[in-house]
Amino acid sequence: MRLLWDCLKPYKLPVFALLLFLIIQSACEILLPTLVADLINQGIQKADTDFIEKTGMNMLLAAITAMVCSLASGLISARISTRISADLRQQIFFKVQEFSSNEMDLFGVSSLITRTTNDITRIQTFLLYLLKMGILTPLMMLSGIIMAVFTSGKLSLVLIITLPVMSLVIAWILASMMGYYRSMQAQFDLLNLVLRENLTGIRVIRAFKQTRHEMERFQGVNGEYTRLSIHTQQLIGILMPAVTILMNITTIAVMFFGSRLVMNATMDVGSLVAYVQYITQILLSVMMTSMLFMMYPRLITSLTRIITVLETRSSIVDGSRSEARIHTGIVEFNHVSFTFPQAEEAVLKDVSFTAYPNQMTAIIGSTGSGKSTIAKLLLRFYDVTAGQILIDGVDIRDYTLHNLREKIGYVPQQAVLFSNTIAGNLRFGKKNASGEELLKAAGIAQATEFIQAKEAGLDTPIAQGGTNVSGGQKQRLAIARAVIKKPAVYLLDDSFSALDYKTDRAVRQALKSETKDAALIVIAQRISTIIQADRIVVLNEGEVADAGNHEELMERCGIYQEIFRSQFQQEGLL
Numbered sequence: 001m002r003l004l005w006d007c008l009k010p011y012k013l014p015v016f017a018l019l020l021f022l023i024i025q026s027a028c029e030i031l032l033p034t035l036v037a038d039l040i041n042q043g044i045q046k047a048d049t050d051f052i053e054k055t056g057m058n059m060l061l062a063a064i065t066a067m068v069c070s071l072a073s074g075l076i077s078a079r080i081s082t083r084i085s086a087d088l089r090q091q092i093f094f095k096v097q098e099f100s101s102n103e104m105d106l107f108g109v110s111s112l113i114t115r116t117t118n119d120i121t122r123i124q125t126f127l128l129y130l131l132k133m134g135i136l137t138p139l140m141m142l143s144g145i146i147m148a149v150f151t152s153g154k155l156s157l158v159l160i161i162t163l164p165v166m167s168l169v170i171a172w173i174l175a176s177m178m179g180y181y182r183s184m185q186a187q188f189d190l191l192n193l194v195l196r197e198n199l200t201g202i203r204v205i206r207a208f209k210q211t212r213h214e215m216e217r218f219q220g221v222n223g224e225y226t227r228l229s230i231h232t233q234q235l236i237g238i239l240m241p242a243v244t245i246l247m248n249i250t251t252i253a254v255m256f257f258g259s260r261l262v263m264n265a266t267m268d269v270g271s272l273v274a275y276v277q278y279i280t281q282i283l284l285s286v287m288m289t290s291m292l293f294m295m296y297p298r299l300i301t302s303l304t305r306i307i308t309v310l311e312t313r314s315s316i317v318d319g320s321r322s323e324a325r326i327h328t329g330i331v332e333f334n335h336v337s338f339t340f341p342q343a344e345e346a347v348l349k350d351v352s353f354t355a356y357p358n359q360m361t362a363i364i365g366s367t368g369s370g371k372s373t374i375a376k377l378l379l380r381f382y383d384v385t386a387g388q389i390l391i392d393g394v395d396i397r398d399y400t401l402h403n404l405r406e407k408i409g410y411v412p413q414q415a416v417l418f419s420n421t422i423a424g425n426l427r428f429g430k431k432n433a434s435g436e437e438l439l440k441a442a443g444i445a446q447a448t449e450f451i452q453a454k455e456a457g458l459d460t461p462i463a464q465g466g467t468n469v470s471g472g473q474k475q476r477l478a479i480a481r482a483v484i485k486k487p488a489v490y491l492l493d494d495s496f497s498a499l500d501y502k503t504d505r506a507v508r509q510a511l512k513s514e515t516k517d518a519a520l521i522v523i524a525q526r527i528s529t530i531i532q533a534d535r536i537v538v539l540n541e542g543e544v545a546d547a548g549n550h551e552e553l554m555e556r557c558g559i560y561q562e563i564f565r566s567q568f569q570q571e572g573l574l
């Protein structure tokens with residue numbers, strides 16, 4: 001609840017105005033039964049038409065004032081709750097930007113999406129209700145009790161029995177709902193995950209004829225979510241009739257005892273009518289408050305999920321060093337070991353190598369040997385478990401993350417493009433790059449031809465997920481995006497895999513002349529891609545098996561020879 005309180009702090013003035021409107025509204029509404037009593041006792045029973053007219057006008061005035069205040073408070077509460085939910089969405093979004101891959105793995109993309117959308121909407125709905133009913137109903141209840149006791153102390157004894165019984169029933173039902181809500185939210189994450197996987201992987205699912213299996217998987221998750229929802233709905237279903245029955249019993253009891261008091265002439269008819277209205281207001285307030293409590297368990301679940309994200313600190317601590325000048329880009333892995341947070345075994349063990357500027361350093365190894373992990377560590381998506389990585393002799397943990405990543409031109413294993421134009425995607429590398437710079441970078445990545453073949457050229461839109469360009473085109477655009485940065489270190493993670501051999505060679509040659517002042521680190525599966533590298537680091541099960549140029553490795557490294565032979569025999573290359 002502290003989070004909500006903190007969120008409300010910037011809205012002190014609107015909250016104050018809201019409070020004022022609600023106080024006036026509740027005062028007007030509580031005034032109405034008193035006016036009704038006067039109308040009956042002094043107007044109708046004494047046949048005083050002047051009094052009836054005057055009181056009628058007062059009642060109309062009170063009703064209109066209450067309505068205006070209700071409208072104003074509704075407007076203010078809607079604005080505050082909407083703004084707060086936008087603030088929270090922004091906080092979560094900004095927080096996630098700070099997360100390392102470790103925290104991303106921990107929460108999962110689906111859960112982060114649900115938290116930013118579903119959970120925040122739930123908080124918004126609660127706030128909307130809280131700001132209006134949460135303030136109004138206690139005011140109505142309190143003033144109703146005061147007026148009821150003031151009108152008839154004896155009749156109010158009925159409330160001493162009814163109110164605690166009602167509170168107990170509500171508390172019991174809400175306590176039972178809490179557990180269900182928690183499970184429902186976790187199940188909703190799962191539902192989101194299955195849906196996401198299905199929508200993004202629909203082609204693979206169809207190609208492998210797994211549609212039926214996926215349908216069954218979805219039905220399973222959806223069924224469990226439905227089961228939990230039905231349970232909570234059943235509890236909600238019990239709550240309302242229970243409260244209504246208690247309300248009706250109370251009204252009957254008041255009428256029963258009240259009519260006796262009227263018959264004994266210890267109470268007048270007008271007061272009894274007013275009393276019934278007070279009781280109705282009190283019990284309605286209890287019911288409204290119970291609605292608030294009904295939303296409370298879900299709110300707590302959602303708030304906890306939001307707070308967990310906001311309070312999670314990134315395991316990557318930002319450094320303080322920021323170097324403005326272009327660096328030489330000497331990259332040194334110094335006895336680096338790394339174990340993924342949830343894993344038991346180290347993925348990299350005592351890895352040491354140096355990549356120099358104006359040289360191509362290649363990393364090769366079988367699948368799963370830890371090649372991409374080297375890239376992730378250099379970019380500080382994760383931090384090393386032991387040893388250190390240096391750029392220009394400085395531990396990368398000492399640089400600010402911004403400065404470190406600015407130095408590196410990264411081309412990921414799976415090229416990711418954004419829904420923007422080709423130019424917009426390339427400018428991810430350099431915000432204010434000119435058209436000429438874009439075309440030059442595209443030229444190095446051998447992307448000019450296909451860009452120019454498009455009618456809109458650089459302004460061609462890229463669809464969501466880059467679905468309107470081929471795998472090879474995507475890779476070339478990703479390379480151009482890195483080239484345009486003119487980084488001190490080029491880091492290409494299996495970035496030629498979708499290119500044909502001719503394009504692969506042309507990109508490598510163009511890159512060689514472009515990367516004169518920079519270190520070029522190429523992670524590859526194909527020997528043909530890295531055969532001309534100045535230094536090839538051979539990884540085997542997370543360890544450096546050997547390092548040297550192609551000829552040296554062919555002479556002395558069994559693993560390299562094995563890779564060479566397998567590719568040569570299979571593909572008839574080289």
Ligand SMILES: Nc1ncnc2c1ncn2[C@@H]1O[C@H](COP(=O)(O)OP(=O)(O)OP(=O)(O)O)[C@@H](O)[C@H]1O
Nearest residue numbers: 105340343347365366367368369370371372373374
């Ligand atoms: N987030 C993660 N959590 C736990 N283990 C992981 C994670 N990511 C990768 N691994 C494991 O780390 C090992 C090395 O993975 P890495 O991606 O570096 O291999 P790779 O050599 O690049 O493989 P490939 O050539 O197939 O891309 C693998 O065994 C993989 O299962």
